[in-house]
Amino acid sequence: KSTVYYVLITILVSFGPVCQGDKILVVPLDGSHWLNMDIIIQALHKRGHTIDVVRSSKNWYIKEESAYYSSVTVPVTEGFDEKFIKNYLRTLFDIERGKFSGLNFIKAQVEAYSLMKTLANFISNMTVTMFEDENMMKMLKNRQYDLVLTDPVWGTGVMLAHYLKLPVVFMVRWTAGGEGHLIVAPSPLSYIPMTGSGHSDAMTFIQRVQYRLQVKSAYQAVCDKYFGPHVDYDALVRAADIWLMRVDFVFEFPRPTMPNIVYIGGFQCKEAKTLPKDLEDFVQSSGEHGFIIMSLGTFIAELPSEITEEVAAAFAQLPQKVIWKHQGERPSTLGNNTMLVDWMPQNDLLGHPKIRAFVAHGGTNGLQEALFHGVPVIGLPLFFDQYDNVLRLRDRGGAKLLSLGTLNRNVFLESLQDVLYNPAYKENMQRLSTHHRDKPVKPLDSALFWIEFVMRHKGAAHLQSESYKMPWYIYHSVDVIAFLLLALCTMFGMIFLIIRCVWRMFCKRKTKQD
Known part of the structure; x- marks a missing residue:
């Protein structure tokens, strides 16, 4: 009897976590990014978690029916589909092969940038459609999710998490504004050659203008409408609890990082199977x-x-x-x-x-x-x-x-x-x-641990730097430098006035003696 008892206890303990799975809302990016997210979703499903995936009716790779997730399909008239990608690639091929010259080349560049703006508008419109659908938003609230897992290239997940007041985990290499480290980690240009221009960690001037005028402006308009002008889209991105970064330092150049960045490069890799x-x-x-x-x-x-x-x-x-x-x-x-x-x-x-x-x-x-x-x-x-x-x-x-x-x-x-x-x-x-x-923990296991960590503790605020909330002039100590310069100028001014007064007194005394 005791043997049977211990066997039953072992079985119950083994399956216990499966019965207590959390609810996760996933807002992915299509294409190769989805292939990554899909691996994480399957692993989370095996651990007993319930997964809902937000997709548009124009999605390319993200299927509506699945054995390991339920889908929330948002009806859209335009989206990130095969037609959009083929048009974008055609323009890039023409630019790359030099089919444009002079003013035509500039025209081709403008067309490529307009495609990015169109993409940002697609995502913004999808987000607005969700927020305007009272039944959909009520349904999402009633499901009482524990976490939003999203790709920050897509602005929808960031804004949806803020709307539902849920902790956020990013599957990230890129954000809407560039390489992920640029948003949350110090990035000195003196020694960090990273994504952006092929040489440095900073976006080029054109890239910065493109992001501000085309990408952020579209997402910020949604924030202004539903959250108020006091909510900055970039601040929502920086507020993510954990950044699952899809690189490691065998691949990436050494650089400063932050406690809430977890490196999971190669998590999708596995030993080869027999070929057909x-x-x-x-x-x-x-x-x-x-x-x-x-x-x-x-x-x-x-x-x-x-x-x-x-x-x-x-x-x-x-x-x-x-x-x-x-x-x-x-x-x-x-x-x-x-x-x-x-x-x-x-x-x-x-x-x-x-x-x-x-x-x-x-x-x-x-x-x-x-x-x-x-x-x-x-x-x-x-x-x-x-x-x-x-x-x-x-x-x-x-x-x-x-x-x-x-x-x-x-x-x-x-x-x-x-x-x-x-x-x-x-x-x-x-x-x-x-x-x-040669790692102590497999990248996939590390990713799963930190996702579940955020759900267990309702966030990971203790890993977030205070710098995320600082205005640029405080982050770069411009106010401190200005104060010190003012104090220095005041001190030199007072010394000058004292010397001047002493000099005048000395001159007056000398004049009286003469």
Whole structure:
């Protein structure tokens, strides 16, 4: 009986947390950001938490039906969908390939910036639709969530958390205004080359103007309408309890950080699984030469035809086999060594013993998987943080960085051969992989702990710096400097007046004596 009793107690204790799961409202960003968030959601679901995901009716990757979350769908007429992304990419490709010159180039830049403004308007309109829907907001309040988990590139989650008075955890690399560290951590320009311009941690002048006039103005208008002008959107972002930063210091340059920033770089990485038979047979046929994979991420299904012809021609001259994720027209220069696929098990291919190199667009997910498995990279970045991501691996000796604007078959072939046959690239990436894997706690476990920590303690205010609430002139001690300068000037003024009075008295006394 006692044995049965202890077995029952063990079972109850084991399943106890599942019965006491918290309620989490998730407001994600679509595309590759959703792929990251989806991993966290599944892990939280397995731990017994109830998940609701806010999505728009125009979402691309976020499905309405799921076995591990319920969806709250917001009806919108326009959104971040496949059509929007394709138009944006078309403009970027034209700029990158130099199809604009002079005034036309300026026009193309303006068009690219207007697309960002349009995106901010999409999100603002979605947020307004939610706030104006009394039934939806009443339903969200009645569900009594314990936490909002959101991506701060999307302003909706930040404002929704403030409306519902809930603690916030960010899944973050970017915010609407730039790289996440810029918002909450000191960022001296003297030694922090980070996302933004490719060289420094600061946004360029144009980027700052773009954010203020196009992005923040749209979100701030929503804050003014529903919370009052005293609520600053940037302050809401800084008030997040925990920032789950999707990098680590094997990948990121060393820099100042803050107690509420938790580094979870590579949390989505895992050991490789067995490949499907057709792919396994193909890579095994490569013999001692091995194989290369090429994937340009979630958004870029195909490159312009003039680029794909050059890429295919370069691949055809290699003894390695190539698996290329490409959904456009079949290039006429395609060699017998290249397999075109609509989708690939990227992580499993990167973990295969015969992998030799990875041609990538520079997204954080793909580069971290390459780093996890120790595979050198040929980077073809296009937008957002991609250039800076490849730059970090290049500076550590694990990647080659190319420009789509100057890419041709000779340049591409030379770069491929350099990475394939110079052993330093593989050695450097394997060293980085060893460092990345050598951690006391797995990144995913760390992310889950801090999410649950915030729910257990109803926030993490003790980890937030007082600097988040300070005006800029107090943060930079401008008021203190002004006071000290005034005091110094007053002191020198008084000394001058004293000397002047003494001098006059001395002169008067001397005059009387004469």
